[in-house]
Amino acid sequence: MSSGKIFWFFLSLVLLFVAACYLALFSGQVPISIASVFDPGRLDNTSLILWQIRLPRILLAILAGSSLAIAGTTFQGLLRNPLADPFVLGVSSGAALLAVIALALCLPLVPLWAFAGALGTILLVFLIARIRKEITNLTMILAGVILSSFFSALMMLVISFSGSQLRGITFWLMGNLGQADWLWLKIGFAILISCFLLIQAYSRYLNTMILGEEGAQCLGIEVKHLKYLLFTTASLLTGMAVAMSGLIGYVGLIIPHICRLFGGADNRLLLPASAIGGAAFLVAADTIGRTIMPGTEIPVGVITAILGAPLFIYLFLGVKRKN
Amino acid sequence: MLKVEKISVAYDGKDIIKELSFSIKAGEIVGVIGPNGAGKSTLVRAISRILQPQKGCIKYYDQDVYKTPAKLIAKSISVVPQATALDFDYRVYNLVLMGRIPHLGLFEPEKCSDLEIVEQAMKMTGVWELRNRFFNELSGGERQQVIVAKALAAQPSFLVLDEPTSHLDIKHQIEILDLVKSLNRQDQLTALIVLHDINLAAAYCQRLLVLKDGQLFFDGLPKDFITLENLDNVYGVQVKEILNSAGQPWIVYR
Numbered sequence: 401m402s403s404g405k406i407f408w409f410f411l412s413l414v415l416l417f418v419a420a421c422y423l424a425l426f427s428g429q430v431p432i433s434i435a436s437v438f439d440p441g442r443l444d445n446t447s448l449i450l451w452q453i454r455l456p457r458i459l460l461a462i463l464a465g466s467s468l469a470i471a472g473t474t475f476q477g478l479l480r481n482p483l484a485d486p487f488v489l490g491v492s493s494g495a496a497l498l499a500v501i502a503l504a505l506c507l508p509l510v511p512l513w514a515f516a517g518a519l520g521t522i523l524l525v526f527l528i529a530r531i532r533k534e535i536t537n538l539t540m541i542l543a544g545v546i547l548s549s550f551f552s553a554l555m556m557l558v559i560s561f562s563g564s565q566l567r568g569i570t571f572w573l574m575g576n577l578g579q580a581d582w583l584w585l586k587i588g589f590a591i592l593i594s595c596f597l598l599i600q601a602y603s604r605y606l607n608t609m610i611l612g613e614e615g616a617q618c619l620g621i622e623v624k625h626l627k628y629l630l631f632t633t634a635s636l637l638t639g640m641a642v643a644m645s646g647l648i649g650y651v652g653l654i655i656p657h658i659c660r661l662f663g664g665a666d667n668r669l670l671l672p673a674s675a676i677g678g679a680a681f682l683v684a685a686d687t688i689g690r691t692i693m694p695g696t697e698i699p700v701g702v703i704t705a706i707l708g709a710p711l712f713i714y715l716f717l718g719v720k721r722k723n
Numbered sequence: 724m725l726k727v728e729k730i731s732v733a734y735d736g737k738d739i740i741k742e743l744s745f746s747i748k749a750g751e752i753v754g755v756i757g758p759n760g761a762g763k764s765t766l767v768r769a770i771s772r773i774l775q776p777q778k779g780c781i782k783y784y785d786q787d788v789y790k791t792p793a794k795l796i797a798k799s800i801s802v803v804p805q806a807t808a809l810d811f812d813y814r815v816y817n818l819v820l821m822g823r824i825p826h827l828g829l830f831e832p833e834k835c836s837d838l839e840i841v842e843q844a845m846k847m848t849g850v851w852e853l854r855n856r857f858f859n860e861l862s863g864g865e866r867q868q869v870i871v872a873k874a875l876a877a878q879p880s881f882l883v884l885d886e887p888t889s890h891l892d893i894k895h896q897i898e899i900l901d902l903v904k905s906l907n908r909q910d911q912l913t914a915l916i917v918l919h920d921i922n923l924a925a926a927y928c929q930r931l932l933v934l935k936d937g938q939l940f941f942d943g944l945p946k947d948f949i950t951l952e953n954l955d956n957v958y959g960v961q962v963k964e965i966l967n968s969a970g971q972p973w974i975v976y977r
Contacts, residue, residue: 480810601829608821610809614773619877620797620825665811 409663413673417680424458424687425450429694456580460644461686461700462679463588464577465651466596467641469678470671472652473659474599474634477606477667478627479537486638486652488541489631490548494521495642496573497551497558503569504562510572511584511643518639521547522632535627575648575701577686584644591640595633596675602630603667610665648701650708651678657715724749724913725770725881730779732762732769732937739765740776740937747915749880752907754928754945755917758958761934763917764805767885770915771802783881797825801874803884807866809858815869816854819845822876844875848902864895871899875906882906884916888923896920900927925949925972933957946972 426432430449471486479488486492498517502510528543529535562569599606605626608616613623641648659673682700685707689698725747732740740762747753755763768774770781772788781788788796801822809818822844823837845851848868853861858869867887874882882903888896904927906912918924924931925945933941933948935957941948949972954962966973 476811482810604824604827605829607817608824610811610813611807611821612804614768614771615804615807617773617793618771618797618802619821620792620794622793660811664817665813666817 406663406669409669410673410676413659413676413680417676417683420680420683420687421458421462424461424683425454427687427691428454429691456582456585457577457686458683459585460577460580460588461682463585463592464641464645464648465655465678465680465682466675467588467592467637467678468648468652469655469674469681470592470596470599471634471637471641472678473656473667473670473674474606474630475652476656477609477670478630478634479541480609480612481537482657483653485649486634486641487548487647487649489522489525489544489635490546490551491518491521491525491544491635491638492642492647493548493551493555494518494524495639496647497555499572499643499646500555500558500562500569503572504558504565506565514643515639518635518642521551522635522639526628526631535624540631571699572646573701574699575646575704577645577682577700578697579644588640588644591636595637596671598633599630600668600671602626603671606630606667607665646699646701648682648704650704650712651682654708654712654715655681657712661715724784725915726782726785727766727770728779728782730769730776730781732765732774732776734765734774738937740769742779743934743937743939744779745932745939745942747881747913749913750907750911751930752903752914752916752928754924754931755915755934756919756921756924756931757934757940762937763934764885765937766934767802767883767915767917771800771883772796794825798877799879800881800883801877801879803867803871803874803882803887805886806863806890807858807870812857812859814854815850815856815858815861816841816845818858818869819850819854819873819876822873825877840878841872841876844872847875847906848872849898863890864892864898867891867895867899868902871902880911880913882912882914884914886917886919889919896923903927921949921954922973946970949974 432446432449468486475484475486475488476482495514495518499510499514502513507513524547525540525543529539559566559569605621608619608621617623655678656670656674659670659677663669663673682704685703686700689700689703692698727743727745729742729744730740731738731742743766755766757763765774769776772793775789783796783799819841820833823833823841826837827833842851845854848871850865850868850872853865853869858866861869884903887899891899900923903914903916907914916928928945930943931941931945931948932939940957941953949965951962951965954960954974963975966975
């Protein structure tokens with residue numbers, strides 16, 4: 401892609417992102433105009449809604465959207481599979497299981513439990529995949545699928561005994577950005593930025609995986625180390641996103657697809673593009689979720705699935721037709 | 724330049740190569756032939772640092788390739804696989820640019836000199852005109868030329884080609900092998916080529932290594948290997964006759 405095209409591609413993404421944030425900040429049940437932000441007479445009320453409710457929520461959407469899209473791009477690159485998504489290794493189920501247990505038992509620090517679940521799962525996936533000595537994409541995916549279904553079953557068991565906590569758990573499982581908290585946001589952004597920089601640093605090596613593991617190895621890449629590093633980092637991002645916002649599907653699947661369609665498959669550009677695109681998509685989806693039906697809020701995971709599934713089919717058919 | 728010393732390679736619990744030894748001098752074009760399952764591709768994987776031999780060692784200029792950092796080996800030894808298909812489409816230029824990775828640090832961007840080398844490799848292989856095309860849009864022959872360009876972009880002193888012509892028509896087969904021969908003449912590039920076509924191997928390689936059941940059956944000049952008896956022994960085929968075309972043997976199968 402020429403530098404001119406790269407500029408316009410990123411400019412469009414940034415404009416979409418800014419537009420989504422603007423709409424999210426100024427739409428909702430209490431109408432706030434941009435002029436009222438600068439109106440000293442309404443400052444208290446406005447600032448409370450903006451700073452304590454809408455802005456943290458937008459930041460959490462940015463955090464989760466970017467994390468899931470970066471993780472999705474990384475998994476797709478490593479597994480050379482356009483259908484891979486951040487949940488492919490079962491990390492989300494592990495995170496969700498511990499979060500559901502914490503919610504059912506009314507334990508504090510739910511995100512921390514979810515995060516621990518995510519890390520524990522990736523460790524288990526590596527351990528199971530290593531049984532056959534060689535860690536291949538197939539053994540990783542198989543281990544992920546097995547753990548995912550096992551954890552889902554355990555989760556259902558916990559839910560069936562959860563009683564009064566059922567509604568909270570269900571709402572969390574469908575994706576919920578309403579729990580934003582400044583401290584968790586700061587921690588989350590620190591994790592997001594560090595993981596993004598690490599993956600971005602290795603993006604050129606990630607590109608070589610397109611040649612197959614042996615092809616990458618012939619270029620002097622230590623593929624085994626690269627896989628350990630990037631699978632773990634992408635799982636950390638997924639775990640963090642699930643820990644803070646519940647299960648939000650499709651962001652990590654369709655955003656890398658769309659960005660690849662317009663910007664090409666070079667991960668050096670695809671990773672930052674997906675980060676911006678994922679953030680814009682989730683901010684927009686959450687705004688739709690909380691404004692489309694006055695008086696009630698549709699969980700953001702439901703909106704991303706309703707928007708994502710048809711969009712994915714359309715993209716998939718489009719690519720098929722092109723080929 | 725390359726010394727393979729008594730290597731044994733097993734894969735999935737099965738011995739593929741047994742106690743294999745040979746050496747290659749700088750500037751040689753060596754052909755590796757043999758029937759299916761003889762261990763040709765396994766040998767390529769062992770040399771290219773993918774499948775470590777259980778016994779023996781492979782030395783490149785007296786350095787054990789498995790004890791030398793992968794990037795250092797990748798700077799000197801480039802590999803051209805049988806065929807390449809990409810799951811995500813890449814532009815040809817970006818793909819050839821990957822060939823420079825062994826020479827670049829993790830955070831080091833490509834310099835002008837890297838881009839010049841890539842351009843030169845693409846012009847040499849005749850794919851410069853295709854640079855803005857997508858790889859998966861190309862024909863099999865063009866794809867293989869692009870992959871050779873990627874291998875040459877690393878400026879290797881030793882090129883390993885694993886059945887580079889197996890999916891190509893005769894025109895593209897000759898083009899690829901002519902290119903290797905001209906690089907060998909101009910730049911003293913050393914090459915190890917796995918081939919199935921014995922006639923082509925005899926025409927392009929100065930020396931043949933013949934593998935049978937994971938062991939070295941023959942090491943020497945093509946004309947010395949190509950006899951009715953050897954062909955029967957290695958491949959189990961009875962050929963009609965062996966012609967002599969301008970000093971080179973040519974097998975007539977029927």
